[in-house]
Amino acid sequence: MKSRLIVSKLFMLTLFIVVQGMLHGQEESQEPPINMRFVASNIYMFEGRGGNIGISVGPDGVFLIDDQIAPVTDTLLANIRRVSQLPVKFVLNTHWHGDHTGGNERMGSMGAVIVAHENVRKRMSAPQFIEFFQNRTDPAPREALPVITFTRDMIFHLNGDEIYVRHFDNAHTDGDAVVYFQRANVLHTGDIFFSGRYPFIDLSSGGSIQGIIDAINSIFGMINQYTKIIPGHGPLSTPDELSTYRSMLVTVSTRVKKLIEEGKTREEVLAARPSREFDLDWGNGTIKPDDFVGFIYDDLTRK
Ligand SMILES: [Zn+2]
Secondary structure: OHHHHHHHHHHHHHHHHHHHHHHHOOOOOOOOOOEEEEEEOOEEEEEOOOOOEEEEOOOOOEEEEOOOOHHHHHHHHHHHHOOOOOOEEEEEOOOOOHHHHOOHHHHHHOOOEEEEEHHHHHHHOOOEEEOOOOEEEOOOOHHHOOOEEEOOEEEEEEOOEEEEEEEEOOOOOOOEEEEEEOOOOEEEOHHHOEOOOOOOOOHHHOOOHHHHHHHHHHHOOOOOOOOEEEOOEOOOEOHHHHHHHHHHHHHHHHHHHHHHHOOOOHHHHHHOOOOHHHHHHHOOOOOOHHHHHHHHHHHHHOO
């Protein structure tokens, strides 16, 4: 009886953790292992629950790109301490989504300076509703808000590197930034790049398919063939893999556009399966083929 009770308690606890994970990690279907890996030079990548985190360590302190969700913060800080004893000096948010900014409140309270595009602060300051996930978000507490915002780009001169931060209009959201470490030759794309899976395009937050394609075209002007790419979600990637992703986006969106021009309805466009040959490789993440085609259709037909 007692062991059954323990088992059932354990089961409930597991269920609780899984459900919490589903609620918080809105863009992550299967839980990846929590893991920090070396990328290049003084740069690390932290994979856990939410968007991938980029970490620069060095004599000037710790520079973080995104901070996933609040329950991960202790594990994240413990991992950072393995490679640096210095405090987190800056957190750069690639966009406002909760699986990239959920650690902000703790980080801000601990003295980190939070930096983001101005639309990130605007969206975090007001209630938000993501239609696709039917997800409501309350305004973030003051400690979680970016205290420095920018409109187009900025450069951090930190840890012996030049860190280029660049905004792209209306891509994954309306507040996206990518971060390029020039000396280390590492790029963090934020959610402009979902590696190995169809992307979530947040139309409710100003995202668009053409904005993502345009951003990737510009990114190729910033990097070279040896650049290591930390995607918003998915494994550490190469420029070739980013290029393959772009080709897939261009092919599917060109087909959807043509079907719309032929007067097809949403149902007819989905039934035509314009992403068919990509579905096996890209359709196994949170975003299923019909979701992805649906984003493009809804984007291209909105008034
Ligand atoms: Zn996102």
